[in-house]
Amino acid sequence: MSTHKAVHHGDAAGSTRRGFHLIVLNVLGAAVTFAIAIPTLVYLLFPPKGVKDNGWLDAGDISQLVPNDPVELSFQKTRMDGWRLVTEKKTAWVVKGEDNKVTAFGPQCTHLGCAYHFENKQFVCPCHNTFFSIDGKVTAGPAPRPLDQYLVKIDGNRLQVGELKKSVA
Amino acid sequence: MQEKLNQLIDAIDERTGLRTNLQHFLFEEIPASSGWHQIFGSVALFLILVQFFTGSMLAFNYAPTPGDAYDSVRYIMTEVTGGRLMRGLHHWGASMIIVIVVLHMLQVFIWGAYKKPREGTWIVGVILLLLTLAYGLTGYLLPWDNRAYWGTVVTTQIGATVPGAGPYVSRLLASTGDIGVVTFARFYAAHVLLLPPITMILIIFHVYMVRRHGVAPAPGDEHKPKKMFFPEQVFKDTVAVFVAFAILFVLSIWAKIPLERMADPTDTTYIPRPEWYFLFLFQSLKLFEGPMEVIGTVVLPTVAILALIMTPFIDRSKMVKVRNRGIAMLIVLFAALGWGGLTAAALKSTPPQTEASEIDYAGPVQWLNLTASENAGVQAYRQAKCGTCHVTSGEGSGSGPNLLEVVSKRKDSAWLTGHLKDKSSAANLDDGQIRDLAALTLKIDVANGDLPGTTPKFAAEGAALYQKNMCGACHAINGAGGKIGPALNGLAKRRTAAWVKEHFLNPQKMSPGSPMRVYAFNAAEMQAENSYLFTLPDKVAGQ
Incomplete structure (x- = not known):
């Protein structure tokens, strides 16, 4: 859902309403993407240390x-x-x-x-x-x-x- | 630079058609009446993708066999970095999908968007709704806690009431006896291997048909200019997705993510309840008894599903404006009342959670393995407000010394009790409580320093009562205590709470000849004592 900004459309290009929509949808899309991606990276790349045992x-x-x-x-x-x-x-x-x-x-x-x-x-x-x-x-x-x-x-x-x-x- | 980038994009598009197709997808024309009411489909699609994703992530740390499943879910929630959040998203996402999918269906129903030529889209949608419920049903078992186990026992028993096919269903789900490895493997395989590809194919088909017929227009749309899907509707969809995800995220962090004690087929005290969205079905079964039961378990659900599938063929009238869809709205109203009423009745008949069943087994549970004296020490620790001056974990100290350091230097119960008796802050403790407090203090180490904070209230109080009445002279808990009476670990498997309560009040009636005397606990004491005794581990650790 995130980045559709590469797409341009001719006739409405100047409209501020359109500009507002584009900004909001990209910002919110990016927010959701990061909110999923960052915890996922933490989850995958920081494995638990485990218990260190010094038992004899x-x-x-x-x-x-x-x-x-x-x-x-x-x-x-x-x-x-x-x-x-x-x-x-x-x-x-x-x-x-x-x-x-x-x-x-x-x-x-x-x-x-x-x-x-x-x-x-x-x-x-x-x-x-x-x-x-x-x-x-x-x-x-x-x-x-x-x-x-x-x-x-x-x-x-x-x-x-x-x-x-x-x-x- | 920009020019180079455009050339690159052009070159890629020439070979793959990616941009052309994306544009084709986004610059779809939609009717003038389209708007906020049509966001639910996108949100449902987004949520199912979140489920696929978080489910795949959980699989990295999950062992799909009974026993191990429970341990690994606990491992995910307590050890794995971000694991609690990941399971939270999957757990709460499952509930949210149900809500959104039903809202999506209600919107389509109220607006009459299932009408010709969109019958196929609707029927595939009904199948997707059933698949969503199937995910809930199969996924419920996978944490292998008591809730999962007993919920599935009830579900499979319902399957067994299907006339004629019942015994076969039991055999298919391997649920004729206790539910075990075979049922588990089938539920797991269905949940992660069978359902997702079917769902994916049907979703693609569903979206394809929406595109083929276009978004359903409202009467009057034919006179107005069409709108573009992008960016206005995409903007609305994105806002809705964002709000849904924000709610999901907040729930995953702050709301409870249940994990009860490990599944115990011999637990006679557990009262199974299905997930909230199945409560209405559960309740409707109570309306039918004996041979009529099959009406609730099979006939009514089948009729409901058939009615949903047949909806476009029953209502073949022309599209009308929403405000003229009175009958549809009445049907929705009645369905909502019926669903709400049954769910409310089911909730009302659910016995209040006892303190013991509220234990969060995903949290710290070291207190389970303490002796009664040590657990009573927690009560003394709280009563004397030791925590206002002392800390028991990590580095640093409060205005008093860090107890971890004290214990590492002074491993001496006699010194500690003598020391505590001299302290004015412990003045309101009697000698027994001081001994318990010393026992707790000596037990504290780096791994369990948060014991004074994490031991549940009922356990500290129950243990204090146990110590005060010197139950330990005859009974043993976690390996410590007398041998005259039976050891109390495993009591939950042997007796019901009612039996134990009656036994306290009248031992001779319950077990004649017992040397146990009468303990006339008041209601609050009885509750704490029973909760404490019934949550003891079945087996003593290390034996």
């Missing part, structure tokens, strides 16, 4: 962990997926270092997100042959940065896993 999850017993021998631990994570509460299985590659410091790596290669595995004392991503050392550093292949790490804390024998922090190159 129990990833399991690590008392049997041997230094430099990574294990893949799995745990349940519950989160809001839009309107739905979902429980997902998450995994972490957990390594105990020489200094007994425990590190938990995110299970995806930092190149394109493939799942990697542990083989011959290093982490190997089968997709594009990235190799990571046991402390998560890239030793060969296309991955641009070290493996991502979960925030961890130790509660007795149990490993608590927090947010997955993106590593920096």
Whole structure:
């Protein structure tokens, strides 16, 4: 309904009444158009932020962990997926270092997100042959940065896993 | 520059014919008598486009299965930016379309614009009216709240009374038992996939026929010079569209956009009511009982629709001036009286909304998961007017400290109760109320800081009464309390409000041998207590 102003009509062109009609119908048409368009853009382009959770999850017993021998631990994570509460299985590659410091790596290669595995004392991503050392550093292949790490804390024998922090190159 | 632009427009027009056709469309000649009374068609077209548009937008965040549907509608209204407005436009737009479409039809009827050669335009218009009602019927179910569910139960039961075809209709709508996924899928598919293209095709056909025969002239028009559709009538149409949209926009922002509790097929207390424009039908069913019921459910609506379709063939007289259309106006008057009377009677027979059914589930509902003590704390908070000095959310503070900060530093009930007892502002609270207030204060965090403001009055009062009478010694609410009596979550599923009321007044009569003593609440107390107990979540969160 909005912009018909490109159309001209010969004989009535000079009439002020016609001019008034044209102005009002364009202004009102534009007002309605904007009143629909702006909320729509906001609705589509500003997705809700979602709930940030800083909860700690129990990833399991690590008392049997041997230094430099990574294990893949799995745990349940519950989160809001839009309107739905979902429980997902998450995994972490957990390594105990020489200094007994425990590190938990995110299970995806930092190149394109493939799942990697542990083989011959290093982490190997089968997709594009990235190799990571046991402390998560890239030793060969296309991955641009070290493996991502979960925030961890130790509660007795149990490993608590927090947010997955993106590593920096 | 202007010349270049004109050349471009000419070039595009030469290839597409867009401008030529737009001009052809706009510079249509219309009769001299045309004017404001003919705006409704444009407004109806505009509103249906708004419905198509907002409906498509809602689909971006809507999950069309029972259960998920409810959660996603709530998500749209509480989480999505602009989501409440989008649903508001769709919800109120649906009602406005009905109003405008009926006004459009009344105008055409009163002016006699359905007469030869415009019978086809009229009949397609009647079909479009029925389609509009079909949108209302199918869309009503989609939020999957109690209102949606029970409204649809009634509708499908009406469908089941059709003689002969009733059982088949039930099977087709999968409504023989409880309404579930199959009925939902059918209503949804009809609402978003089947009805819109049919509507679109019929609207195009409708407008095409209006153009083919021209706008209906009034007697005397043949002696006056014709007018142009553009810009004068377009101006009037645009003003009307603007006014309609302004009303719709204001309603969407300020008026209530209903979302009740999630559909509950076991809820025996819910009194279903259809949307307002179906109330007259709903009421007319009450006039017929037993085997006569089919007259109200099938015969009368069918006769009415047939009469509408046949109108151009029943009235075959020549066009006359509006003021001479006395019979038409009488018919409209009687129809309006009948419709208005039935609707008014239906409204009158609708029991007043209880406080509990007025809860806006699209708003903050954290109070539902509080213990009775915490909810009673809200009542104490209000009674002692804590809010005049303290704030409980966000940054900053009033003249007293921000309670969020207090709680993060002092997570200590003993300290809080001692502290509150020393405060003169809490002097009118007894020890129990101070304990409740401390419980509430400790419960407040970033996510629920608006609890003191958003907890409904009946819940705060009901919980305070519950605490004062120490109901929690025997009963549990949301996992907190005693185990001697039954837990009160899910009470709404087990008992009616009347039963519970009687049970308070005479426990031995209702459940002989019960250790419960008599609680002689007055009417206001009883109302608050029952509303509170009946709105508790059926299941305790986290169990």
